[in-house]
């Protein structure tokens with residue numbers, strides 16, 4: 585897809601961060617938009633920003649929904665078709681973050697992140713795929729993370745969902761290439777991007793004293809690692825779609841960690857352990873009684 589002018593893009597997670605930046609960038613290029621998020625207020629703000637900052641007369645529709653709700657996602661896809669007549673691009677971008685050890689993580693938190701980060705992407709892909717095929721020129725853009733290429737202690741839930749999005753999208757791309765159906769797929773792996781993700785993430789209490797000193801400090805430290813802004817990230821994503829790239833990395837941190845994982849595919853883990861000890865010198869693994877029953 586060389587131009588977005590006159591196309592229709594559906595974007596999840598459009599109330600904030602990269603989803604909002606993608607909406608604004610696409611509107612500036614004359615792309616019609618179907619925007620979804622669970623945050624109604626943020627979605628309305630995105631709509632206002634599009635109206636005030638772009639001159640293009642694009643049709644913008646909004647839908648408040650939870651991407652983990654399969655029925656709601658299919659109903660939204662059908663509504664996009666009814667209101668826009670076609671859909672050419674779907675950006676499965678909505679996501680959340682979770683910090684916890686494997687041993688102590690609650691199943692409820694794991695299910696929460698898998699439902700949004702993995703199932704949300706699956707729902708968006710499958711609900712829109714028939715419409716993208718019907719358009720004759722479609723593209724699925726699924727947001728993984730640099731943590732879909734590289735694992736880190738305390739991020740197992742996030743890592744699991746983002747590795748899953750990568751596998752799902754890479755297999756999808758190969759199927760679409762084989763089918764020559766006019767639809768393509770790109771997997772996006774951002775490094776640290778300045779958005780609201782850190783503020784909305786869940787940090788389990790078991791992380792304090794292990795890899796972090798306090799929740800507040802951890803959020804502040806994480807944000808220092810966010811070196812790319814969301815508008816720049818959107819630009820890189822849209823460039824990748826134009827070039828029909830299979831994989832899009834965003835930020836020099838993503839390139840560095842990707843290179844590390846390629847050069848040292850398993851040994852990089854020892855380096856992460858070493859670095860983690862240096863970054864949290866007083867932190868220790870929380871002590872669990874060896875006769876504790878596994879927690880359900």
Ligand SMILES: NC(=O)c1ccc[n+]([C@@H]2O[C@H](COP(=O)([O-])OP(=O)(O)OC[C@H]3O[C@@H](n4cnc5c(N)ncnc54)[C@H](O)[C@@H]3O)[C@@H](O)[C@H]2O)c1
Nearest residue numbers: 597599600601602622650651678679729776777779780781
């Ligand atoms: N910011 C980063 O450093 C970074 C790095 C790598 C990957 N990512 C990924 O990029 C994507 C976008 O995140 P962002 O950084 O712009 O964060 P963000 O928090 O600014 O935006 C995420 C949006 O998703 C929405 N959302 C969350 N749960 C939802 C649900 N159940 N249903 C519908 N909408 C929901 C939120 O309301 C929010 O508007 C996510 O998938 C995230 O995992 C972010």
